[in-house]
Amino acid sequence: MRKIILASHGELANGMKMSVEMIAGEQDNLYAVSMCGTMGPQDVLQKVKEILAEDETCQAILITDLSGGSVNTALSELLREERCSLVSGMNIMLVLDIVMSDESSNIDEILESALRDAKKTILNVGEMLNSQEEEGEMFYD
Numbered sequence: 001m002r003k004i005i006l007a008s009h010g011e012l013a014n015g016m017k018m019s020v021e022m023i024a025g026e027q028d029n030l031y032a033v034s035m036c037g038t039m040g041p042q043d044v045l046q047k048v049k050e051i052l053a054e055d056e057t058c059q060a061i062l063i064t065d066l067s068g069g070s071v072n073t074a075l076s077e078l079l080r081e082e083r084c085s086l087v088s089g090m091n092i093m094l095v096l097d098i099v100m101s102d103e104s105s106n107i108d109e110i111l112e113s114a115l116r117d118a119k120k121t122i123l124n125v126g127e128m129l130n131s132q133e134e135e136g137e138m139f140y141d
Contacts, residue, residue: 010035013090
């Protein structure tokens with residue numbers, strides 16, 4: 001089984017898990033660890049280690065909110081384990097692509113595809129609408 005662990009500053013990870021499960025249904029392999037209150041980055045790392053210890057053979061995809069942030073930096077320690085991959089820049093398309101991927105697929109291919117798809121969803125909608133309007137296209141049909 002593959003574990004997908006969301007980790008963030010504040011409640012983003014918890015909210016993302018709730019949003020993903022609202023769309024994709026309950027996910028037994030999706031976890032959220034939010035650094036809130038008195039929790040620090042090392043507490044997040046410890047919590048993630050506990051989740052990983054439940055199954056020493058599982059592969060894990062760790063998704064954090066901010067590259068270079070304290071949560072991401074703390075979890076980068078886990079990259080020493082071959083079974084762990086770490087991605088930053090959490091957004092719903094990224095998480096959905098990973099959650100809905102085929103369990104038998106190669107993690108590198110899953111991540112490459114998910115990152116490509118997630119990047120496509122980051123848009124300045126106002127600019128896009130103005131551009132389409134100028135070209136005579138309609139955004140809404």
